[in-house]
Amino acid sequence: MTTKLDLIYERVPAHTKLMVSKSFDISERILDILEEKGWTQKDLAEKLSKKESEISKWMKGTHNFTLETISKIEIALGQTILDTSNSRKQEDVENGIMVFKNVRADSLIGGNKHIPIISVDDSPIILYKMKKEINF
């Protein structure tokens, strides 16, 4: 039987479902850290100068955490909650990338002209370490 809740859930935008799911992930991570440390929600509330009821509200999965709040919680707990560090990008830089070079095109009269439209120093593009050059 289709319930009123089903009908509402069907219309919930994908981004709201994702936001709530992420809020559950974040609060679960906070609860895990609290458990590891043997802290209560009240302890966290005190560290953050918040009411315990506010922390309790965050734990229900409907709270839209701001980056500022997450940062404050991370400092209070001394652990990372949201791992979006650039470690992945750093790993890519360290591994380097392969460059595929069209030698024939480059050998044509005049060659390929790769004229930078902005100077390298001003470029927002991250410079990668070249791992290998493959000519074709």
Added chain:
Amino acid sequence: MYQRVGRFTLYSFHQNGRHECEFDNFLSTYDTAENTQNINKMAAALREFAKRGVDRRRFRPKGEGPVDALLAGPDNLRLYIIPCSADSLIVGNGCFKNEAILQNVPECKKAWDLMMELDKALKGRLLDKSIYWEENWDGNLSYCELAGDLYFELGNC
């Protein structure tokens, strides 16, 4: 039983003389144009509980008793809930309540009192075994649901 999603069961209760259960009454009252986002978040959260189960740590052990609330929005629309087991929640009615104490918001107090009375009566019956958890199967999936005497006479009913 309001709804079962896999192993998870959502319960609500029906007051004599009302055509809707308490949870549907809450949705009928608060699912308005200005509250759509709040209700959407609550619906998504209830479905997330169904996927993940009820983590007791999310609920304050020394909070306002066994009744807790799902909150959404800056005006704190709240839906009263009782975590029943790892796979079930009772959802009741709700209200708007910010900093005001419960006693000063009649709408909230009424909804909250009803949940408290229900919780007390339910626990009593679980103890005397007139209500019990029954294991059922849906194909290969097992789930537990409350069975027995689920008719209550509460308050001034």
